[in-house]
Amino acid sequence: MPExxxxxxxxRLEGRYHPQKAKDAPLALILHPHPQFGGTMNNKVVYNLHYAFHRLGFAVLRFNFRGVGRSQGEFDQGIGELSDAAAALDYLQVLNPNARQSWVAGFSFGAWIGMQLLMRRPEISGFVSVAPPANMYDFSFLAPCPSSGLVINGxxxxxxxxxxxxKLVDKLKTQRGIEITHDVIPGAGHFFDKQLEEMTGKVERYVQSRTAVEDAS
Structure with a gap:
């Protein structure tokens, strides 16, 4: 996969981009966990989400937030990281101007950033939020949440x-016009060490069902 x-x-930001042959292929941006706690784009959850979306026909980009790997800059408490994510989506859209859908998926800290990006970018039609740290970060900005999506945790x-x-899911479910799917993986910890395949499979089935319906409409 091209660097x-x-x-x-x-x-500069460092990423891994996996294109599709179809010019109207949907897009997926994958966001990694907290940079100060070892989070990178090569995290196993992020890596598996990347390939799950690609198997479903998405052109996929994952990247390192500022200060991680070969990405320039320094950690910015989420403010700069949100700007990084917006720049990554811009880059992905420039490479794929005819894409029929855009999705964002994030793990842990990346889920928090992804949900904020969702609020800024109305073209994002779906999201996957893996282990969102609702105990650490304020998600009250999701008022209202603009898109339907999947929240999955251990x-x-x-x-x-x-x-x-x-509590976050229940709050989101009260909003009209969207549908929040919540899936809990039995016995799984934060990193889904023994349940990574199960988690990835649930994400694939959800995204596949959503895109099939939206492509048909």
């Missing part, structure tokens, strides 16, 4: 406790 370097708001997650994720 790419593209311009970000605070210098039953034994001690980093992002299931009770906090459930």
């Amino acid at each position: 790419v370097i593209f311009p970000g708001p605070d210098g 039953e034994a997650d001690r980093v992002a406790p299931p009770s906090d994720v459930l």
Whole structure:
């Protein structure tokens, strides 16, 4: 898969881009966990999400936030990272001007950034939020949440406790015009060590069902 370097708001950003032959292929941007706790675009969850979307026919980009790997800049408490994500989506859209859909998927810290990007970019039609850290970050900006999506987390997650994720999901489900699907993986911790394949399979089935309906309409 080709390595790419593209311009970000605070210098160059390093990514991995996996295109499709179809010119109208949908797009997926994948966002990694917290940079200060070892999060990179090569995290196993991020890597598996990347290939899950590509198997479904998406042109996919994952990248390192500022200060990670070969990406320039320094950690910016989420503010700069949101700008990085917007720049990455811009880059992906320039490469695929005829894309019929755009999705964002994020894991942990990346889920928080992804949901904020969702609010800024009305062209994003779907999202996957894996283990959103609702206990650490304020998600009240999702008012209203503009798109339907999947929230998936582990039953034994001690980093992002299931009770906090459930409160977030319940709040989102009260909003009209969207549908939030919530899936809990039994026995799984924050990194889905033994349940990675199960988690990825659930994501694939959800995205496949959504895109099939939207392509048919």
